[in-house]
Amino acid sequence: MEPSSPLHEHAKDSIADVLVIGAGPSGGMVTHVLSQAGFDVVCLEQGDWVSSSDFPTNRPEWELLVQKQWAHHPNERDVAADYPTEVSESDITPVMYNAVGGSSLFFGAQWPRLLPSDLMVRSVDGVAADWPLGYQELTEHYDAADQVVGVAGLGGNPAYPDGLDYPLPPHPLGAIGMTAARGLNKLGWHWWPGTVAIPSVRFKELAQCERWGTCEWGCPRGAKASADVAFWVHNLRSGARLVTGARVREILVDSAGRTRGAAWVDRGGVEHVQAARAVVLCCNGIGTARLLLNSTSALFPDGLANTSGLVGKNLMLHPNAAVLGVYEDDMNSHRGPLGETLVSLEFYETRPEHDFVRGMKFGAHPFPGVLNQLEFHRGLPFDQVWGPAIHGIVASHSRSFFYSGQIDDLPEETNQVTLDPQLTDSDGIPAPKVRYRISDNSRRQLAFLVERLDDAHHAAGATRTVRLPLATDQPGHLLGTARMGADPAASVVDPNGRAHDVPNLYVADGSVFVTGGAVNPTATIVALAHRLGQHLVATARHQKDIA
Amino acid sequence: VSTAHQGNISVPAAFKAPRSFDDVERSVLKRVADALIPATDGAVSAGDEPGFWDALDTALDARSDAFDAIADALGRLRSTDPDDLWNQLQAMDEHKPGTFQALSTVIAGAWLLTPGTRERIGYQGQLSDKAALDEAADELSSGVLNPVLDRAPEEGPRWIR
Numbered sequence: 001m002e003p004s005s006p007l008h009e010h011a012k013d014s015i016a017d018v019l020v021i022g023a024g025p026s027g028g029m030v031t032h033v034l035s036q037a038g039f040d041v042v043c044l045e046q047g048d049w050v051s052s053s054d055f056p057t058n059r060p061e062w063e064l065l066v067q068k069q070w071a072h073h074p075n076e077r078d079v080a081a082d083y084p085t086e087v088s089e090s091d092i093t094p095v096m097y098n099a100v101g102g103s104s105l106f107f108g109a110q111w112p113r114l115l116p117s118d119l120m121v122r123s124v125d126g127v128a129a130d131w132p133l134g135y136q137e138l139t140e141h142y143d144a145a146d147q148v149v150g151v152a153g154l155g156g157n158p159a160y161p162d163g164l165d166y167p168l169p170p171h172p173l174g175a176i177g178m179t180a181a182r183g184l185n186k187l188g189w190h191w192w193p194g195t196v197a198i199p200s201v202r203f204k205e206l207a208q209c210e211r212w213g214t215c216e217w218g219c220p221r222g223a224k225a226s227a228d229v230a231f232w233v234h235n236l237r238s239g240a241r242l243v244t245g246a247r248v249r250e251i252l253v254d255s256a257g258r259t260r261g262a263a264w265v266d267r268g269g270v271e272h273v274q275a276a277r278a279v280v281l282c283c284n285g286i287g288t289a290r291l292l293l294n295s296t297s298a299l300f301p302d303g304l305a306n307t308s309g310l311v312g313k314n315l316m317l318h319p320n321a322a323v324l325g326v327y328e329d330d331m332n333s334h335r336g337p338l339g340e341t342l343v344s345l346e347f348y349e350t351r352p353e354h355d356f357v358r359g360m361k362f363g364a365h366p367f368p369g370v371l372n373q374l375e376f377h378r379g380l381p382f383d384q385v386w387g388p389a390i391h392g393i394v395a396s397h398s399r400s401f402f403y404s405g406q407i408d409d410l411p412e413e414t415n416q417v418t419l420d421p422q423l424t425d426s427d428g429i430p431a432p433k434v435r436y437r438i439s440d441n442s443r444r445q446l447a448f449l450v451e452r453l454d455d456a457h458h459a460a461g462a463t464r465t466v467r468l469p470l471a472t473d474q475p476g477h478l479l480g481t482a483r484m485g486a487d488p489a490a491s492v493v494d495p496n497g498r499a500h501d502v503p504n505l506y507v508a509d510g511s512v513f514v515t516g517g518a519v520n521p522t523a524t525i526v527a528l529a530h531r532l533g534q535h536l537v538a539t540a541r542h543q544k545d546i547a
Numbered sequence: 548v549s550t551a552h553q554g555n556i557s558v559p560a561a562f563k564a565p566r567s568f569d570d571v572e573r574s575v576l577k578r579v580a581d582a583l584i585p586a587t588d589g590a591v592s593a594g595d596e597p598g599f600w601d602a603l604d605t606a607l608d609a610r611s612d613a614f615d616a617i618a619d620a621l622g623r624l625r626s627t628d629p630d631d632l633w634n635q636l637q638a639m640d641e642h643k644p645g646t647f648q649a650l651s652t653v654i655a656g657a658w659l660l661t662p663g664t665r666e667r668i669g670y671q672g673q674l675s676d677k678a679a680l681d682e683a684a685d686e687l688s689s690g691v692l693n694p695v696l697d698r699a700p701e702e703g704p705r706w707i708r
Binding site for chain 2: 047048049050054057060061062063064065067068069070077078079080081097098099100115116117124154158159160161169170171172173177178181182185188190191192193200201208209210211212213214221245267334335336345348349368369370371374375378382383386387388390391394395397398
């Protein structure tokens, strides 16, 4: 949207019922619920629309383009919508995308739900903290979100409570999934067909998956439920007003300590104020903490909603590891979707025989792109990659697949987002500094995970494996920095996502996670956003002001 | 500090390598490419692969951020004894991994773009290939999930806490 458009003028001059900041999955869902209920919603998004024809994956050299120009990590890209992140004290570089659709433009669309124990880690394992809500309170919102987004999967997974099903049929397991399944059956481990927000049949604005395989670098076929197509095309039809190129500088509060809107900068550097009766932050686990910490005032000198001192703390990033396996048979490894063909929750829960608490999820994936597969080998000795060896590596591409897994990295206050004292974005707004160190418990989980991934490959008949003990640029799960809870001294927002300190300010992204579980978080983020949207609709009916 | 932004602010600008390699640089790059990707049964070396040099231009545009580092590396390798080239590349990988990554990925990436290489390894790029509606159902009806379902009554309490 250009700065001079009528929409822009309208947005800046009117008082919205609700101001949503960030047009990713959570902002998309909150806006969906509110705009369908007749609320006047304005969304400020610092990025632009990215169309499927823009993605690098339309081009033969896409694997080179995603190394730098279209890299997952914003510090690597040269994209105006991004802000820099100081990561010199971080073991993992947090990745994100700033655009309409947010980081879901580059997500694999894996759509698992948290398990019941994830919401009560303190009760079942005596560590971290319990969420202030349980699995049963979330199921209706998971179900509603699945219907909006169009989730493909197989119901009846016995690792979940009864009643779990999906609106679209599952994707085929393919050669990779069938091979992996036979191996896991041999080991006697749990597995289930993968669940993805990628339509197995045509759904609303989304095409049927064409198995292009490049999901994590943008789907050029319009067949992935990234938030731009899953939500925003519909939200605009429902009357929501989306302002792109709108970077929020701070959340504004009045003398009574209520938010009155936000100050923002357009792409031309011009400052604006968007007034609103309520504000919902949907900027991810780094962006939301950054914005709250940047929103200081006489009433909130340490940042907005930060009486607990927990804004920015307890950052969780879901460290990943992966193992590639090479087989004798053709695996059609170019064929998507990239999100796991199957998933195993065998080692999800704490077991007495383990030297760590909590666990991990892992799944089997194809390997789109031969150069990507070659790059996976970089950790091997030089002469096992280059010279005559390279011919064997590339010839094995179609006969290989990889397992990857992520662990339940528990919250720690020392893993946190702060404001860097020097670094700013292009508008002079202080940039976030991320400090994330992998704990001893997490390191033991990762070591165990890699061994099990290797076991799974060999049980399935792999003739060779290659290990990646830690993926430092994955997975973009940014969680925990404005945690939810009933106690204002121990949490930032209440069980509905409302800030304890500011009655008409809400958070609806991964920041509110109390613990992260070990499953991909977007399904839960969107379910929580649906729940918050419904809460706002319900409370507004009974009060003069929202909240 | 503000900068007015033109065009789509979420899409990277198209990169272009600042210049073409000169003849000397190309001859050094050919030696490097042939060392990293030598001839084998049924395949010529990377530098002799038809289409490699056109593909290299595409690859250099895609990684033009590393153009200067690659050109620098080629300059340093220019006078390397051919018998010592392998050791020099290995040392670069060890001591300047970023430079070696850029140099080697551009070479390998270009080689993997050539039609002959793709034909030999059976990779035609990412393809549109919709699944048939009954494909998943046929797989699942094969009984592959039965072992999991059979163990569920016993192991369910361990899976769901």
